[in-house]
Amino acid sequence: MNIIACVRQTPDTETVIKINGAANGIELDGVKLVLGPYDEYAMEAAAQIKEKNGGEVTAITVGGEKAAETLRHCLAVGADKAVHVQDTGADDALAIATALANQIKKLPHDLIFVSNKGTDSDRGAVGPMLGELLGLPYVGLVTEIEIDGGAVTVSRDVEGGSKEKFKVTLPAVICAQKGVRGEPRYASLPAIMKAKKKPIETVAAEGDLASLRKVELEKLEYPPARPPGxxxxxxxxxxxxxxxxxxxxxxxxxx
Amino acid sequence: MKTQWIDELGQRVPLSRQPQDLQTYGRDWTRVYVPRPSAVVFPRHADEVCEVLRFCSEHGIAVVPSGGRTGLSAGAVAAEGELVLSLERLRTLGEVDPFGLTLTTGAGVTNHEVHVHCEHLGLTWPVDLASKGSCQVGGNLATNAGGIRVLRYGHARHWVTGLQVALMDGTLLNLGNAVQKDNVGPDLRQLMIGSEGILGVITRATLRLALLPSDRQVLFLAVDGMETGLELLRHARIQGRFQLQAFEFMGRNCLEAVMKVGGSPSPFGPGELPPAAVLIEVEGRLDGELDRWLEQVMSQKLVQDGLVAKSSADLNRLWAYRDNITESLGRLGLMHKNDISVEVGRLAEFVHVLEKEVAPVFPGELYLFGHLGDGNLHINVMKPSAMDPEEFWDGCHVADVQLYELLHKLGGSVSAEHGIGLLKKSALGFSRGPAEVATMRAVKKALDPEGLLNPGKVFDLSTT
Known part of the structure; x- marks a missing residue:
């Protein structure tokens, strides 16, 4: 089975966020960048399914030069190879989904994992857009996933403690909810050493991703200060x- | 008669005789002694502390100074009808001096409050303890607290420029201020720090601050025992071009206890747990230096398996395996605790003899963990569930003597961080010679001739 894990590099969750001078982004100087906490769950699900059913996991990301570190991490926690779509300007859901779709079309793919959302943008939009752009079924916020040959059954929690169950034909785009396959594993030393020898393919994004942007970020501002106790x-x-x-x-x- | 002085004192300073307060303020985290204070006073400023002490001096009343009461040697226990002098209302917290990087704080401010107070400036008071939410600055200094950052920063005594101390006769001493260099005569501040409340009562301190460690990197490595842990430490110190922040050791049974109590999975994934693990924290941007070091120690087969924290979330989860040991063991059974240290280079020798000769004498299973980088091990012994507690304590005390004799032979310490208090009094002589104890006694007598301040702690005033 060919499994793709779409991941994103985000600021560490303990970062003290500073808005940049133009108020259209955050200062990234000196900020520790990590594999997005929700993406860790998607990556873990991809790794476990490969370990049980066989196949290969390809981690893919769209981002600047530093994003390669995140792919290296993915290679230490279960990915076999990685694709780095280099782009620094596309901080936009449609642009990212388009860049991912363009690359995924060239790769063999059965199961494509995306995460619930990036902890930085909090958009949660790339997954459904990717399904649409690839013309594939998409199921959001999946909490259970069973694979039986070519058939995949997934469940998601709905209001009132009930579950929705779907049968999905492959290929499909699945959005992994937190904990879908337990807590993400740590990067172990032997795996980190092996990951150094695994390939990361670096490609340029096709076309001008920035021109796809449908949403313009106008201004970032801090929440009002909390009155003192x-x-x-x-x-x-x-x-x-x-x-x-x-x-x-x-x-x-x-x- | 008894009520009369309490009533009189109560008219001068806030005082409580509520049974709940007597229970709470009469003891610390040791649960060995039954708290029996006569009353608790809550002075609101240093002058009131002096007033209480002067009053007690005049009336011959014994006083136990009290901070956050998180001590582990019963240094703040009042079991003999003493008056508890709580410093918790001395809560003035000054502004950080951005030139000298100092901060003046009342004795009753908690360690955590100090950290939060200077965090936004990228600064910290590098005295960091598991009990930081409860323990107070006054107590941190009275006990010369250690904690998880001693390897990098040393004990609390290195992080003080000024101290205000009330003596038993009611004199208030201002020992230094925010001046960094002040080399004038014997340093009474350092005499007071770590004196466990037997020489004076700390009311205020000016603390030195350090930069908050940036870019913390955490490794959690599987090792086959103490010797390999020490070999890794030697490698990290000599060959690692990085600043160690912490180097912690825990035996397999400690890790198992944390997993059992917390319901957490093995950090190393499925499969058998290693015999022991070390947690290493390193500071700074390393540009591959840590990776190169890891490759070296792996190629030398010192380490076969281990984990690297890739995010703050990872880092916190890995630290939790170390931080939660004491609490987890406490939940699994009754524990007898020793907190010892030897020269780091002799730790392997110590553990070898400990396991071969002393461990069999203890009446329960040994749990070893601690600050390997400081040569400091916490030796906990768990009471077997079927054993009577009295029999267990008696057996532990017999084995303790052998442990202390071993430490004496190796020039180690019977109390690395926890102090002496009431609990370790009988062990004092294994780490301090008779002449040294006699000198301590002379100092005590000079400052508190009647022996009213924290009586019976560290040593008894009379040698008879």
Whole structure:
């Protein structure tokens, strides 16, 4: 089975985000970039399915030079090879989906994994667009996946604790929900060493991806600062409680 | 008579005799002694601390200074009707001085609050403990706290420029301030730091700050035992061109305990766990330096398997295997604890004799973990479930003597981080000679002739 894992490099989740001077992006200088936390689940699902059913996993990403580090990580956690579509300007869902679709069409593919969303853009749009551009079935937020020969059954959680179950013909695009195949594995030392010898194919994006952009980011701004906490004055616990009740009544007006 | 002085003191400073407060403030994280303080006072500033001490001096009342009460040697326990002097209301937290990188704080501010206070400036007070949410600056200094960053930064005593200390007679000493270089006579600050509250009561401190470590890299390596762990440490120190932040060791049974209690999977994936693991944290942008080092140690077969944290989430998950050991063991059974250290280079020799000769004497299974880079091991012994606790403690105390004798022979310490308090008093003589203890006693007598301040801690005042 030929499995493709579409991944994205995002700032580490503990990064202190600083908006750039033009207010149209974030400062990336000195920021640690990692495999997107949701993409880790997609990558883990791809690796486990390969390990059980045989085949090959190709990790693919669209991004600048540094994105190669993320592909190297994917090669240490289950991918066999990787494709790096080099592009720095396409921070747009349709542009990324188009670049991915153009490459995937050239690769043998049965099962294509995407993640729920990037932790930076929070768009969650690339997966459905990719399905559409490739003319393939797409199922979002999949929590279970069973493979039986050429037939794939997937489930997703819906409101009220129920599940929706789908039979999907391959090839298909599957969006992996968090935990679909447990927690992602760590990069082990032997696997990191082996990953150094695995191939990463670097290709240029076809055409001008920036021209595909349908959405323009106008401005980024910080959320309003949280008002500081207040110490309730008072000599004893009883005094403080009394004052707190008064403040909740007269100022906060919540009781 | 007893009530009279308490009432009188209560009119001067906030005081509690609530049974719940007596229970809470009368003990620390050791659960060996039954708390029995007569009352708890909560002075609001240093002058009130002095007033309490002067009052107690005049009335002959014993006082136990109290911070966050997270100590593990019963240094803050009041089991003999003492007055507990809580410093928790001394909560003034100053501004960070951006020139000298210092911060002045009241004794009752927690370690974590200090960290949060200077984090936005990219600074930290590099005293970092598992108990940081509860432990307070005053207690950190009174016990010269260690923690997970000692390898890089040393103990708490290296990170102080100024100290304000109240003596038992009510005198308030201002020992230094934010001045970095102040080489004038014997350093009373350093005498007070680590004195476990028997010489004076720390009310305020000016702390030195360090840059927050940037770009932390964490490795979690499978090793076949302590010797390999030490060999890795030697390699990292001599050949690794990087700054070690932490070098931690844990035996297989510690890892198993964390996995069992936390319901977490093996970090090494399915298959058998290795005999031991080391967690290494390294600071800085390394440009492949760490990779090159790893390739070296792998080619020398020191390490066959291991993990590399690729994100902060990974890093936190891997650290959790180390951080959660104490708590996990505590949940699995009753533990007897020793916190020892020897010269790092003699640790393998120590462990060899420990396992061969001392371990069989202990009445339960040994769990070894700790700060390998500092030569500091936590030796925990679990009570077998069928054994009577009294029998277990008695057996542990017999084995402890052998452990301390071994440490004495190797020039090691019977208490690397935890101090002496009440719990390790009988062990003091294995790490400190009679002349040294007599000198300590002379200092104590000079500052507190009646022996009213934290009585019975570290050593007894009279030698009879």
């Amino acid at each position: 207040r110490m309730v004055p008072g000599e004893s616990a009883a005094d403080k409680a009394k004052e707190l009740v008064r403040l909740l009544r007269s100022e906060a007006k919540v009781i």
